Amino acid sequence: MxxxxxxxxxxxxxxxxxxxxxxxxxxxxxxxxxxxxxxxxxxxxxxxxxxxxxxxxxxxxxxxxxxxxxxxxxxxxxxxxxxxxxxxxxxxxxxxxxxxxxxxxxxxxxxxxxxxxxxxxxxxxxxxxHHAEWGVKVYAPPPPAAGSLRTAEPSARVRPTPGAGLAYLDRKRSAQERRERSQHEALQAAETVDAEVRLLAAASRRLRPHEPQLSGERRSQILNATYLVADHRVEELAELTRSLSRRTGLDIDLSGPWVPYSFVGEV
Structure with missing residues (x-):
C-alpha cells in the first residue's frame, strides 16, 4: 500500500x-x-x-x-x-x-x-x-530438585564402596528422567489449556514462546497464544484460565483486551 x-x-x-x-x-x-x-x-x-x-x-x-x-x-x-x-x-x-x-x-x-x-x-x-484479542501465556513449574548428586559423586581420593559409581549413575539418570517427565507433563497440560480456551474463542493463533534470556522472565514459557474472544465471554475466559491453573498446576497469565492485530489478516 x-x-x-x-x-x-x-x-x-x-x-x-x-x-x-x-x-x-x-x-x-x-x-x-x-x-x-x-x-x-x-x-x-x-x-x-x-x-x-x-x-x-x-x-x-x-x-x-x-x-x-x-x-x-x-x-x-x-x-x-x-x-x-x-x-x-x-x-x-x-x-x-x-x-x-x-x-x-x-x-x-x-x-x-x-x-x-x-x-x-x-x-x-x-x-x-464486538471481539478483542486476549493473550494467554503458560509457564512450566520449576524442574524437580536434582538432589545431592554432587556430594554423592565418587571421589578419586576416597576409595569408593563397591557399586557406588553405578548407584550414582542410576540416581543421576533417575533425576534426568524425572525432569523429562515433568516437562512432558507440563507440555501436555499446556495443550489442554490451549484446547479449552480455543473452544471459547472465535479464533486463535499459536506464537513462538519467549526465550527467558530475551524476555527477562525466569519461568520457562511453554505456551504463547492469542485468542479472539467475544466481549460478552470475557468473564468466562477469566474464570476458565483460573480454573485451568488450579487443575493443571501451571502458571497462566491472561492479558488484554488488545486491538485484534492478529486476526485482521493482511490488508
Whole structure:
C-alpha cells in the first residue's frame, strides 16, 4: 500500500492508521499522531472510514524510512504513536489497523487504494466486531530438585564402596528422567489449556514462546497464544484460565483486551 519516493521538500502526503466503521471523531482529539504537525482525522470511504493524518512527504521517502528503521528509539516512538491512534479508534468502533508507515500521495490516492480493498476490510471488520484479542501465556513449574548428586559423586581420593559409581549413575539418570517427565507433563497440560480456551474463542493463533534470556522472565514459557474472544465471554475466559491453573498446576497469565492485530489478516 505504501507509496514512497523522492519528494519535494514542501509536499504533503496522507498517512493511514486504520480503517473502521463509524468512528467517533472526538476519539482523536489531543492525539499527536506520528508527527504532531497536523491533526489526526477521518476520511470517508463510502461505507468505511479511514483514520488519517497529513504528513510531510519527505519524512517518508525510502531513505528517510530506512534511517528511521536504524534508530531504535525513534522507531519505537513512531510505533507507539501509531498504536495510540489505532487504540483510540478501536475504543469507539470495530477497527482494522493498517501497517505502520502506510503513506499515499494525497487523500485521493489513499481513497482509491483503500477503496479497492473495501471488501476485504468489511470481511475483517465483521470478524472482529464486538471481539478483542486476549493473550494467554503458560509457564512450566520449576524442574524437580536434582538432589545431592554432587556430594554423592565418587571421589578419586576416597576409595569408593563397591557399586557406588553405578548407584550414582542410576540416581543421576533417575533425576534426568524425572525432569523429562515433568516437562512432558507440563507440555501436555499446556495443550489442554490451549484446547479449552480455543473452544471459547472465535479464533486463535499459536506464537513462538519467549526465550527467558530475551524476555527477562525466569519461568520457562511453554505456551504463547492469542485468542479472539467475544466481549460478552470475557468473564468466562477469566474464570476458565483460573480454573485451568488450579487443575493443571501451571502458571497462566491472561492479558488484554488488545486491538485484534492478529486476526485482521493482511490488508
Amino acid at each position: 505504501t507509496e514512497r519516493g523522492s519528494e519535494r521538500s514542501d509536499a504533503n502526503a496522507t498517512y493511514v492508521f486504520a480503517v473502521c466503521w463509524n468512528p467517533d471523531p472526538s476519539a482523536f482529539r489531543g492525539l499527536s499522531g506520528v508527527t504532531g504537525e497536523f491533526p489526526v482525522r477521518t476520511l470517508p470511504l463510502a461505507k468505511l472510514t479511514a483514520i488519517i493524518q497529513t504528513v510531510r512527504a519527505h519524512d517518508f521517502t525510502d531513505e528517510a524510512w530506512q534511517a528511521r528503521l536504524a534508530d531504535r528509539q525513534e522507531l519505537e516512538c513512531y510505533a507507539r504513536a501509531h498504536h495510540d491512534v489505532v487504540t483510540a479508534a478501536a475504543a469507539s468502533c470495530p477497527t482494522v489497523p493498517v501497517p505502520m508507515a502506510t503513506v499515499y500521495h494525497g487523500e485521493q490516492r489513499a481513497s482509491e487504494a483503500l477503496g479497492k480493498e473495501a471488501e476485504r476490510f468489511h470481511v475483517a471488520l465483521e470478524r472482529i466486531a
